[in-house]
Amino acid sequence: MPTTNAEYRTAKNLTHARLATLLPCSESLIGSVERGTRLPTEQFTRQLERALGLGGELLELLPGIRSVSPKWFRKWPAIEEAAQTIRTYELGLIPGLLQTEAYARAVFMGEPGAVPGEVEKAVKARLRRQAIIHRPNPPALSFILDESAILRRIGGREAMREQLGKLLALMDRSCITVRIVPLSSGSTAGLIGSFVIAQDDDTYAAFLENTENGEVTHQADMLRKLNQRWELLSGLAQATYVSREIIQRVVES
Known part of the structure; x- marks a missing residue:
């Protein structure tokens, strides 16, 4: 089932030019929304749904993302959906695209002033983002995790055992690689924080987050600079088969 603007468009065999005449709008606007460089408005999304003959599928995603995500994050899900490759480095957590429901819930409940109702909305929004892994044409997803992320x-x-089990299962997918930077590496280029780099053709974007803010x-x-950090961390990360053994040892312990 299609899950993004671009997938619904291609399912209808519509080019950017043809869809632009149906809305009507510019081809560049459609391209910008699909690449994630421009956030779609509610009005645009309603027009898009009418043109594609949908019944609320895209509108259902729009308020969910907006209601639970901080303003600086709202551009990222669309960028993530349009990307052909995504490279993620995580220092202390399993990345959101790989999280189980229980793990994600525990992460959100750890936030100051967490409200159960809002936490559940945030969990559902996070799980929806994972649809890109299971679509017919998933992006190439490469993850480098500091060993502390699997030890915390x-x-x-039981929630952690389930999470690491899911991580191992996802490593069997051809579109996903997971490598571990061992604690024995000492000081690394990743200690300053986590980051994600997404690429769609020749368009690049990055997402950085700290305790109170973030940036796309x-x-x-x-x-x-982030690509330089990635290359340094990649040099320290263990091969995938060794990383699998490291994760398996944590599960067994």
């Missing part, structure tokens, strides 16, 4: 017991013993950026200088 979030949500309790297309700045060439920032992307260059």
Whole structure:
């Protein structure tokens, strides 16, 4: 089942040019929304649904993302959906695209002032993002995790066991690689924090987050620096088969 603007469009065999005449709008606007460089408005989404003959599928996603995500994050899900490759480095957590429901819930409940009702909305929005892994044409997803991310017991013993089991299962998919930077590496280029780099053809974007804020950026200088960090971390990360053994040992312990 289609899950993004681009997938619904291609399912109808519509080009950017043809869809632009149906809305009507510019081809560049459609391209920007699909690449995630421009956030669709509710009005645009309603027009898009009418043109594609949908019954609320895209509108259902729009308020969910907006209601539970901080303003600086709202551009990212669309970028993530349009990306052909996504490279993620995580220092202390299992990345959102790989999280189980229980693990995600425990992460959100750890936030100051967490409200159960809002936590559940946030969990559902996070799980919806994972649809890109299971679509017929998933992006190439490469994850480098600091070993501390798999050692931190979030949500309790059973929740963590389930999470690591899912991680191992996802590593069997051809579109996903997971590699571990061992604690024995000492000081690394990743200690400053986590980041994600997404690429769609020749368009790059990055997502950075800290304790109280975050940033989605297309700045060439920032992307260059993050790519340098990625290469340094990639040099420290263990091969996938060794990383699998590291994760399995944590599960067994």
